């Protein structure tokens with residue numbers, strides 16, 4: 501798809517991009533959440549800014565028929581590698597997740613990716629819907645309850661043991677590519693690294709993605725922040741977050757890879 505076409509698309513479309521992703525290539529975004537940012541977390545680094553509606557309650561936010569119409573309006577696709585469900589919050593909160601994935605696969609015939617914060621993986625209906633995705637990238641930023649509160653700031657009913665049990669259960673059932681995505685916000689102590697490696701041994705992902713908050717964080721809700729593409733100067737108030745150096749990421753990646761022999765990817769290079 502050309503940039504020109506994407507600019508002509510109505511801003512309220514549930515389809516955006518494609519945006520360049522170091523993890524997935526040129527990624528067409530599907531937003532199953534819509535105008536009000538909605539998530540079970542309110543991460544300190546979230547590019548959407550402060551989450552407007554924090555919940556664990558699933559509902560239909562954007563009708564599947566609207567997503568189908570928005571997708572058909574931009575066909576045929578060009579220069580797109582994958583279709584990613586993410587957008588304005590946590591995609592597994594969308595009750596029509598399975599239908600959306602089915603529609604996306606049928607219309608685009610491209611690999612599908614779901615970026616999830618892992619908080620609803622304890623729900624068998626969510627796990628079942630996610631089986632339609634070719635890749636699921638499950639967030640795991642915290643290795644202690646204290647970190648969960650500080651980094652992800654979840655709704656009160658969410659806790660780290662529940663998140664880990666959900667990912668573990670999903671791994672047992674899911675045949676697709678499971679990536680654990682971890683935002684690295686500072687250097688880790690040796691104890692933190694050891695705890696992280698132990699958790700990964702339990703979760704058995706196919707890949708580990710170490711990430712940094714390279715996208716600007718909006719200060720006031722903007723729908724277009726869902727797809728901001730490493731913009732240097734977005735046309736709204738934003739904050740650039742401090743990122744750890746590539747050397748720190750590289751060192752972590754090497755130690756993790758050496759310990760468990762699972763591919764570790766991070767911006768700039770991979771192991």
Ligand code: SF4
Pocket residue numbers: 539540541542543545546547548551588589590617639
């Ligand atoms: S889980 Fe994702 S959408 Fe939700 S607050 Fe964190 S970064 Fe934002």
